[in-house]
Amino acid sequence: MAERMGFFTDTSVCIGCKACEVACKEWNDVPDDGFVFRATSYDNTGSLGADTWRHVAFIEQDGRWLMSSDVCKHCTQAACLDVCPTGALFRTEFDTVVVQPDICNGCGYCVPACPYGVIDRRERDGRAWKCTMCYDRLRGGMEPACAKACPTDSIQFGPLDELRERAEARVERLHADGVLEARLYGESPDDGVGGDGAFFLLLDEPETYGLPPDPVVTTRDLPDMWRWAGGAALTLAGAVAVSFLRVSFPRVPFLQASFLRRR
Amino acid sequence: MARRQDEMVPEAGFRSYYGQPVIKPPIWHEPHMPAYLYLGGLSGAASVLAATAHLSGHERLGAASRMAAFVGASAGSVFLVTELGRPERFLNMLRLLKFTSPMSVGSWTLAAHGGLTAIAAAAAVTPLLPAPMVSRILPGCLGGRVLPFIGDASAMASAVTGPIMATYTAVLLADTAVPAWHEAYRELPFLFAGSALASAGAVGMLSTPRAEAAPARASAALGAVMETAAGIVMESRLGLEGEPYRRGKAGLLMKASRVLTLGGGLLAPIAGRSRALTALSGLAITAGALCTRFGLLEAGRTSAADPRYTVVPQRERAEARRLTVVPDPAAPPP
Amino acid sequence: MAECHPVGYQWVMEARDRGAKVFHIDPHFTRTSATVDRYLPIRAGTDIVLLGALINHVLANELDFREYVLAYTNAATIISARYRDTEDLDGLFSGFDPETRRYDPASWSYEGDEPGEGEPREGGIRHAEAAGSDSYGARGAGASAQPPADPTLRHPRCVYQILKRHFARYTPERVAELCGISEEEFAELAEAITANSGRERTTAWVYSVGWTQHSVGVQYIRAASILQLLLGNMGRPGGGIMALRGHASIQGSTDIPTLFNLLPGYIAMPHALRHDGLDHYLEQEGADTGYWGNRRSYLVSLLKAWWGDAATEDNDFCFGYLPRLTGDHSHYATVMGQIDGTVKGYFVVGENPAVGSANGKAQRLGLANLDWLVVRDLTLVETATFWKDAPELETGELRTEDIGTEVFFMPAASHVEKEGTFTNTQRLLQWREKALDPPGDCRSDLWFYYHLGKLIRQRLGGDRIDRPVMELTWDYPEEGEHREPSAAAVLREINGTGPDGRALSSLRQLKPDGSTTCGCWIYCGVYAGEVNQAARRRPGSEQSWIAPEWGWAWPANRRILYNRASADPDGRPWSERKAYVWWDADKGLWTGLDIPDFDEHMPPDYRPPEGARAEAALAGTDPFIMQSDGKGWLFVPSGLSDGPLPAHYEPHESPVPNTLYGQRANPARRILDRPENPYNPPMSSRFPYVFTTYRLTEHHTAGGMSRPLPYLAELQPAPFCEVSPRLAAEVGLVNGGWATIVTARTAIELRVLVTERVRPLRIAGKVVHQIGVPYHWGYGGGGMVTGDVPNDLMPIVLDPNVFIQESKAGTCDILPGRRPHGRALLDLIERYRHG
Numbered sequence A: 001m002a003e004r005m006g007f008f009t010d011t012s013v014c015i016g017c018k019a020c021e022v023a024c025k026e027w028n029d030v031p032d033d034g035f036v037f038r039a040t041s042y043d044n045t046g047s048l049g050a051d052t053w054r055h056v057a058f059i060e061q062d063g064r065w066l067m068s069s070d071v072c073k074h075c076t077q078a079a080c081l082d083v084c085p086t087g088a089l090f091r092t093e094f095d096t097v098v099v100q101p102d103i104c105n106g107c108g109y110c111v112p113a114c115p116y117g118v119i120d121r122r123e124r125d126g127r128a129w130k131c132t133m134c135y136d137r138l139r140g141g142m143e144p145a146c147a148k149a150c151p152t153d154s155i156q157f158g159p160l161d162e163l164r165e166r167a168e169a170r171v172e173r174l175h176a177d178g179v180l181e182a183r184l185y186g187e188s189p190d191d192g193v194g195g196d197g198a199f200f201l202l203l204d205e206p207e208t209y210g211l212p213p214d215p216v217v218t219t220r221d222l223p224d225m226w227r228w229a230g231g232a233a234l235t236l237a238g239a240v241a242v243s244f245l246r247v248s249f250p251r252v253p254f255l256q257a258s259f260l261r262r263r
Numbered sequence B: 001m002a003r004r005q006d007e008m009v010p011e012a013g014f015r016s017y018y019g020q021p022v023i024k025p026p027i028w029h030e031p032h033m034p035a036y037l038y039l040g041g042l043s044g045a046a047s048v049l050a051a052t053a054h055l056s057g058h059e060r061l062g063a064a065s066r067m068a069a070f071v072g073a074s075a076g077s078v079f080l081v082t083e084l085g086r087p088e089r090f091l092n093m094l095r096l097l098k099f100t101s102p103m104s105v106g107s108w109t110l111a112a113h114g115g116l117t118a119i120a121a122a123a124a125v126t127p128l129l130p131a132p133m134v135s136r137i138l139p140g141c142l143g144g145r146v147l148p149f150i151g152d153a154s155a156m157a158s159a160v161t162g163p164i165m166a167t168y169t170a171v172l173l174a175d176t177a178v179p180a181w182h183e184a185y186r187e188l189p190f191l192f193a194g195s196a197l198a199s200a201g202a203v204g205m206l207s208t209p210r211a212e213a214a215p216a217r218a219s220a221a222l223g224a225v226m227e228t229a230a231g232i233v234m235e236s237r238l239g240l241e242g243e244p245y246r247r248g249k250a251g252l253l254m255k256a257s258r259v260l261t262l263g264g265g266l267l268a269p270i271a272g273r274s275r276a277l278t279a280l281s282g283l284a285i286t287a288g289a290l291c292t293r294f295g296l297l298e299a300g301r302t303s304a305a306d307p308r309y310t311v312v313p314q315r316e317r318a319e320a321r322r323l324t325v326v327p328d329p330a331a332p333p334p
Numbered sequence C: 001m002a003e004c005h006p007v008g009y010q011w012v013m014e015a016r017d018r019g020a021k022v023f024h025i026d027p028h029f030t031r032t033s034a035t036v037d038r039y040l041p042i043r044a045g046t047d048i049v050l051l052g053a054l055i056n057h058v059l060a061n062e063l064d065f066r067e068y069v070l071a072y073t074n075a076a077t078i079i080s081a082r083y084r085d086t087e088d089l090d091g092l093f094s095g096f097d098p099e100t101r102r103y104d105p106a107s108w109s110y111e112g113d114e115p116g117e118g119e120p121r122e123g124g125i126r127h128a129e130a131a132g133s134d135s136y137g138a139r140g141a142g143a144s145a146q147p148p149a150d151p152t153l154r155h156p157r158c159v160y161q162i163l164k165r166h167f168a169r170y171t172p173e174r175v176a177e178l179c180g181i182s183e184e185e186f187a188e189l190a191e192a193i194t195a196n197s198g199r200e201r202t203t204a205w206v207y208s209v210g211w212t213q214h215s216v217g218v219q220y221i222r223a224a225s226i227l228q229l230l231l232g233n234m235g236r237p238g239g240g241i242m243a244l245r246g247h248a249s250i251q252g253s254t255d256i257p258t259l260f261n262l263l264p265g266y267i268a269m270p271h272a273l274r275h276d277g278l279d280h281y282l283e284q285e286g287a288d289t290g291y292w293g294n295r296r297s298y299l300v301s302l303l304k305a306w307w308g309d310a311a312t313e314d315n316d317f318c319f320g321y322l323p324r325l326t327g328d329h330s331h332y333a334t335v336m337g338q339i340d341g342t343v344k345g346y347f348v349v350g351e352n353p354a355v356g357s358a359n360g361k362a363q364r365l366g367l368a369n370l371d372w373l374v375v376r377d378l379t380l381v382e383t384a385t386f387w388k389d390a391p392e393l394e395t396g397e398l399r400t401e402d403i404g405t406e407v408f409f410m411p412a413a414s415h416v417e418k419e420g421t422f423t424n425t426q427r428l429l430q431w432r433e434k435a436l437d438p439p440g441d442c443r444s445d446l447w448f449y450y451h452l453g454k455l456i457r458q459r460l461g462g463d464r465i466d467r468p469v470m471e472l473t474w475d476y477p478e479e480g481e482h483r484e485p486s487a488a489a490v491l492r493e494i495n496g497t498g499p500d501g502r503a504l505s506s507l508r509q510l511k512p513d514g515s516t517t518c519g520c521w522i523y524c525g526v527y528a529g530e531v532n533q534a535a536r537r538r539p540g541s542e543q544s545w546i547a548p549e550w551g552w553a554w555p556a557n558r559r560i561l562y563n564r565a566s567a568d569p570d571g572r573p574w575s576e577r578k579a580y581v582w583w584d585a586d587k588g589l590w591t592g593l594d595i596p597d598f599d600e601h602m603p604p605d606y607r608p609p610e611g612a613r614a615e616a617a618l619a620g621t622d623p624f625i626m627q628s629d630g631k632g633w634l635f636v637p638s639g640l641s642d643g644p645l646p647a648h649y650e651p652h653e654s655p656v657p658n659t660l661y662g663q664r665a666n667p668a669r670r671i672l673d674r675p676e677n678p679y680n681p682p683m684s685s686r687f688p689y690v691f692t693t694y695r696l697t698e699h700h701t702a703g704g705m706s707r708p709l710p711y712l713a714e715l716q717p718a719p720f721c722e723v724s725p726r727l728a729a730e731v732g733l734v735n736g737g738w739a740t741i742v743t744a745r746t747a748i749e750l751r752v753l754v755t756e757r758v759r760p761l762r763i764a765g766k767v768v769h770q771i772g773v774p775y776h777w778g779y780g781g782g783g784m785v786t787g788d789v790p791n792d793l794m795p796i797v798l799d800p801n802v803f804i805q806e807s808k809a810g811t812c813d814i815l816p817g818r819r820p821h822g823r824a825l826l827d828l829i830e831r832y833r834h835g
């Protein structure tokens, strides 16, 4: 496997130009997402989805206008990939998470599984779509289209380890400059998804940007879930067995009555 | 500018991006998905009922349950395939078996279970068909001796796949980021199992002469109690994430389901007294089981659509963790 | 800048990262405001008050860079005793004729330089006629090279003292009162720019159409120039006033102009009545001292490039073949001519006036009254389809069956489908390869004009009147199936050739005798050594930070103009930090990081002999070599139509009076008071709100290049207005709902974005609400997202120097809900007009 590649999106230098959104669509031939005036600041594409793989959020606050370009996190422990029944989602040699459209059968299971609400099913073709981290470009030795287009280097692409170091330094720098609200999001390998392959520098709480404050890969609890399901299955079997016992509830008069009247 | 956001989300201290969901709501369609969940559960529990009936000599109940298991599995598959859009897409489900994917496990289970229940049901119906017809379809010995044997074996085997069928769907829902589902992963299997059992019991009592249907009634009653108990525990244990089960359309469906299931279940033990009671109990339970499925899906949707259910518990979790961690002096103030 | 020049803005972000403090002054909070250190909201149309107060702050506190000011500006120069300032005349300068509403600039002259009776003077009336001042950016108005001066700056009529008096009333209190910028905010700005100017540091100003599209637009830039000269920020790295240009090569199309009043290289277009022959023209137009003193070489080389062997000394090098001005042939005058029926045919090439120009209705009425119209565009823009979808059809003002205009639509190749150069905002020519063939019948503009020219020549004969066309050099190599003329050959022709037929390498080689050719003197050298210098793409990382081998900058590949000013009068860098070019006494040469914008060999102690001409008439300390006196002009003795100094005037339409002077608006502004172009009365309670238009990153100008593209259209899918929550509450506007904006021209409906990014301002004691409207939408044009045309609201009011429309500050009313349609719309406007 090649080195793990990823994104560090430094929202403190994002100018909200949406070049990333457009470049992504252009390169990946993603269809438009409808023409809806949303009246949510300058955001008219709303959120990440099957037809928007980079999404620039605009948050108006007192004296501040936060802009942030969101993308699939390419989680270390990716729920979408874990739950995909067909193997359409796979982990590439760059340690990114990619859907193979020819294998995806549109079961839609990955959609609610993703703790970030990233992947979605395109109703037009009934398949799931999301950022591929420009797998084709990566294989060709090129950086992803969105990073390439970003004029201010808000989107930085590179080996994840390097990016993490750079991000640490950037936060320190911002803190030193008095921007105490700067914080990293998704960079820690100890978080609920084992760290994001695409992480962010934010200037406010994640939820302000529409990001979950403490996401956990749902499959972390899966063994437990199977255990509880096993218990329930056995209980079910047991309950059926009990139902056939003639004297199972001798002391409950009306139950007994019904049982006695069999045959 | 902060104000506009606050107007949208009145809850103090909770912020969101224009009130938009953080996660994607499940995109499964209605009625396909709830119908599948109901039918799958029914089929699963019915096959256990069928096997046990066979072993204990309740042949009528056994045959009826075999049929219920078969119809449940096959009709359920139809709904599932419709949900996918194109039938051949179901085949992709069987490209591999993935234990991290409840849907993969479920698909294999459904495939196996569906096959088994089909054979079991075939064996159950052959004796009822006119012999010439049977011999026209099946080679002589098959119809006469082999099929009943294979049928019985399949019915026994389906008693193993059945409970998985009835409960994997709970894992299917729980293994998502949908707060109302994920957080309920302990109770959901019992809820599903109970509901499945009640459904199978109901179908059993509706389709078997009252005299032979006592175990079905018992199952129905036990299932109803189990489902209700699981539901109560779930809702009391879940905090904010349980709210969607109580509010709005999902709340109505879950309440209806509670009343119907419990009502039908409590009626079941005495339903043997009359046809009317049997019908009332059986139909109430069935309706209750359907309401449960629709309610669950709706609650999931609601809990995914409102960012509060995602954000608030996560924020609390993060805060709690932060408080237990030694504060880093360099860290920014919260 | 982040909105409209996002790629260039990365360098602002980088500068900030390196510690630069960035202010943004704008009526509404934009993506730029979001990413700077300090945002200052200002009432649209009041920047001269702010800039004037900064100038006053510098002068009153003697914070100017005195050494620089004394050596490099005309601060010490004495002005004619006939000059009267706005201080004396309550807002007018001397020389104003209320009858014609024009200035006679004679009294603005340097002392001793006043023109005699009847002698023409550049600027004022003459330039008001045909935007003549437009060409003074570089052409250099005539003024004496060695005017009387007082280096102590104490003479009451020296520029410095005039400036002091003129700006004295521009105080922080006035800024608060008129701009809505508080005194504390002003103090912060003033402190920042003065602290950041001087030997060691420089401050840059960046502007674009937020400053130009006003009836006093040119004077906005003048005000900034004065400030920058006083602080020593001109001709130095990190200084200057950066004009962010518009369309991708709009700089190129002023250098080699699409403007009616200019020839290539800012040479004035000859006038039919004023110029007899070449000599007469050269005598009248421009100064003899400074680099314009060589204008004969520039013009003769141009004529040689155009008419080749036909151009000889004997026939004035075909000077007589040049077209002549007879007056104002600017865009808006032409549209009025269309309405009046005097303009019969029209070429619209790469423009969409039905949507992009002020007063859309007047534009369309003009188009509908033509005999023929040629539109060359990438898509069927509204200008080509007005006859079937203009809003006037709905109101009954136009009927398709009555429109006689024959429309020819010629599909154009886009920038990726042809080769050639772009000249960017930094004067950088960059060669672009063709990426793919244009589809179908689409052809490049070069192809169109070249083959059109060939067809015309086929139809012309040997008549005398045909000779200007028949004798043109019209013989570029043709390539490929469609016989595409070679763009490289055109660039080489622009570069020019010497007597040996080889490409010239420097504009200094241009000769007045016809032995050289050059299509645009400032571009001479772009093909030096027979190499396309504009095609150079050596990465910045492989060369000095000046990056001289990336593209080619005019003139002579200089990256900073007037960079002699980066060194002190003795030729030493002002500071090590800011060293850029300097005099190397040992070698007897100007040298440095950039190419010196100065005669390489002229020592700092050079003093011109009596009667010297051209560059030899300037001293070794005169950096502003295009000026006749080599000085940066704090005071402009000639060349402007509306005054030698900037003064604040209210926009033509404004809700408040001018509290600075009795004169309310720019007295010399161009107004077209006609039925098609009614105005909102100033200070009218019917039109109580300030209204400004601007761009969005997501769209491009009149939308022909963005509305038809789904990836852009979806990002901003509907025309909208931005209003403050307070105005929304007062008027009943709902976020996401509809609003109708009304002016005397028409009413349009748009969606509402309620945002605290727009702030009400307290102006002269009352709350003034501003409404912001991005102007990109139109009714058709193949757009996936259509809507009413914001420009239908705009009046035609023009700056008198360059004839740009005032589209940044006007008044309007706003109503909740959608507008009426058909006749009812006209009724609504009638009610508003007659109140």
Ligand SMILES: Nc1nc2c(c(=O)[nH]1)N[C@H]1C(S)=C(S)[C@@H](COP(=O)(O)OP(=O)(O)OC[C@H]3O[C@@H](n4cnc5c(=O)[nH]c(N)nc54)[C@H](O)[C@@H]3O)O[C@H]1N2
Pocket: C001, C003, C004, C005, C025, C026, C027, C028, C030, C042, C043, C044, C045, C046, C047, C207, C208, C209, C210, C211, C244, C245, C246, C247, C692, C693, C694, C695, C696, C697, C698, C699, C700, C701, C702, C808, C809
């Ligand atoms: N994305 C995009 N980029 C473009 C274009 C485009 O259409 N879209 N167009 C190109 C063209 S042709 C041009 S000319 C340039 C124009 O580039 P800009 O000049 O940056 O464009 P505008 O948005 O029209 O105006 C700039 C700002 O001026 C402000 N403003 C209005 N009135 C005043 C005033 O009185 N004082 C001050 N201080 N500010 C004022 C407006 O609020 C606005 O934010 O952009 C070029 N780049």
Ligand SMILES: Nc1nc2c(c(=O)[nH]1)N[C@H]1C(S)=C(S)[C@@H](COP(=O)(O)OP(=O)(O)OC[C@H]3O[C@@H](n4cnc5c(=O)[nH]c(N)nc54)[C@H](O)[C@@H]3O)O[C@H]1N2
Pocket: C209, C213, C246, C247, C349, C350, C351, C352, C353, C355, C356, C357, C358, C376, C377, C378, C379, C381, C412, C413, C414, C415, C445, C693, C694, C695, C700, C701, C702, C703, C704, C705, C775, C790, C791, C794, C807, C808
């Ligand atoms: N209210 C208001 N009005 C304004 C402004 C404002 O700020 N406010 N800004 C003004 C400014 S600065 C400008 S520049 C104008 C712009 O106004 P216009 O120039 O009228 O509008 P554009 O949409 O830029 O028109 C350019 C056209 O050229 C076409 N085109 C592109 N490439 C080529 C080519 O290679 N060849 C040919 N033949 N066509 C091509 C495009 O498709 C497009 O339709 O708007 C002005 N109007």
Ligand code: SF4
Pocket: A072, A073, A074, A075, A077, A078, A079, A080, A081, A097, A113, A114, A115, A116, A117, A118, A119, A130
């Ligand atoms: S963010 Fe969602 S879609 Fe992306 S890898 Fe993680 S789980 Fe999958």
Ligand code: SF4
Pocket: A080, A083, A084, A085, A086, A087, A088, A089, A099, A103, A104, A105, A106, A107, A108, A109, A110, A111, A127, A128
């Ligand atoms: S929708 Fe496609 S990618 Fe998603 S889980 Fe199903 S098969 Fe996998």
Ligand code: SF4
Pocket: A023, A024, A025, A027, A028, A053, A054, A071, A130, A131, A132, A133, A134, A135, A144, A145, A146, A147
């Ligand atoms: S990496 Fe590629 S696919 Fe992903 S958002 Fe960027 S451009 Fe789109």
Ligand code: SF4
Pocket: A013, A014, A015, A016, A017, A018, A019, A020, A021, A056, A067, A068, A069, A149, A150, A151, A152, A153, A154, A155
């Ligand atoms: S391209 Fe870069 S600066 Fe522009 S919106 Fe995207 S992340 Fe922000």
Ligand code: SF4
Pocket: C004, C005, C006, C007, C008, C248
């Ligand atoms: S569109 Fe072209 S000219 Fe405009 S900012 Fe982008 S790269 Fe620069």
Ligand SMILES: [Mo]
Pocket: C245, C246, C247, C250
């Ligand atoms: Mo422009």
